[in-house]
Amino acid sequence: MSAAAAAARSALPRWWATPPAGRRDALLRLADLIAGDAETLTGLQVLEIGLPRQFAAATPQVAAEFLRYNAGWVDKLGGEVAAGATSHGWSHTLDEPYGVVAALLPYNGAVAMLGQVLGPVLAAGNAVVVKPSELAPFTAVRIGELCQQAGLPTGLVNVVTSDAAGGEALVRTPGVDKVHLTGGVSTARRILAATADRLTPASLELGGSSAHLIFADADLRAAARQALAGAVILNGQACARGSRILVEDAVYDRVLDLVLARLSQLVVGDPQRPGTVLGPLVSRAAADRIVGVVDRARRDPAAGTLVAGGERPDGDLAGGFFVTPTVFSGVEPTAELAQEEVLGPVLAFSRFSAEDEAVTLANGTRYGLAAYLHTTDLRRAHRLVRALDAGAVWVNGFPGLSPATPFGGTGHSGYGRLGGRAGVEEFRRPKTVWFGR
CATH class of the missing domain: 3.40.309.10 (Aldehyde Dehydrogenase; Chain A, domain 2)
Structure with a gap:
């Protein structure tokens, strides 16, 4: 886990230094590769989780749409100017990435979920270590290969296959700056306990009734x-x-x-x-x-x-x-x-x-x-x-999760959002800058 976090850390400066148009285009290339690899990704989901083929076939396009949508934010997000906020100067903010995000993902809907999470994490300028469910590792590995083909910096997206103990070890790893979990309440409790020593912030998309x-x-x-x-x-x-x-x-x-x-x-x-x-x-x-x-x-x-x-x-x-x-x-x-x-x-x-x-x-x-x-x-x-x-x-209906709108819960369904502008901002943090006269 430490090697994966170190690889992500080493790729971060190159990614953040890439002009916004370059990062946007890289995410669009990844989206096109995922859509073009639909047959392979469909077959993997049928074998991994028993998802009927007619439904599995739609998920690569869903993942691609999440990436395309979030790519559109790369060159549009910025800070704010607080003119007149102080009497002796002026202030503005810079929105910066957290750094290295650990993403722990479930078995259900793995392809769509990867697009839903990778889109905002990368659009916000972060590097990521993905720990897929041990029940569905192969779709994540395949998308990791597509990240290489898309020309993303080496180490920017790392896929580490492991059981639950590996996920807990990942969030304890020095160099992880934020954790995202999509999973259950019991897993969330273990993850939050593991992040407590280093006070690592987390976003949680949990279950529901x-x-x-x-x-x-x-x-x-x-x-x-x-x-x-x-x-x-x-x-x-x-x-x-x-x-x-x-x-x-x-x-x-x-x-x-x-x-x-x-x-x-x-x-x-x-x-x-x-x-x-x-x-x-x-x-x-x-x-x-x-x-x-x-x-x-x-x-x-x-x-x-x-x-x-x-x-x-x-x-x-x-x-x-x-x-x-x-x-x-x-x-x-x-x-x-x-x-x-x-x-x-x-x-x-x-x-x-x-x-x-x-x-x-x-x-x-x-x-x-x-x-x-x-x-x-x-x-x-x-x-x-x-x-x-x-x-x-x-x-009066359910159109599916839209990449343009935030999704997340309250109570034991967790906190934090994926989707929409809120989803990208979930993985950025503002820095305040003040200039005196």
């Missing part, structure tokens, strides 16, 4: 389709997915029926096959963990009734890391399914009868990453966007 709020006036078919996506995106292993489906009483049964009808048509199986919608979980441990969550919910009266799935499939899929898409109905707010991040193909349906109750249920966890609101009432939408305790609220 996000809610869909579906009101009776919504387009119910569209809302059901979006709700079901919570069990499908990244095979249910997406931090921002909506696993809690909160539905107004008057249309509860209708929405549940729509979701179950769509769920029955999902193709679960080999992620290499074109028609597969839901593949395996990332590992046997992950599959066993989800089965454990389902088994505990079956025994918990607060978890309501299991109405679909909850099993390991038999037949040709019996030996794989598959769990059938699962739905519980009548889930109470105290249930584990409502309070904790599941990170698997499991949906928890709950009822509400009034707007205030819906907000209370949605905000009733320690997380605050995302929320999904389905209504055609514009006034209600504006009220609830403010009332929902979440870093992002999507109204």
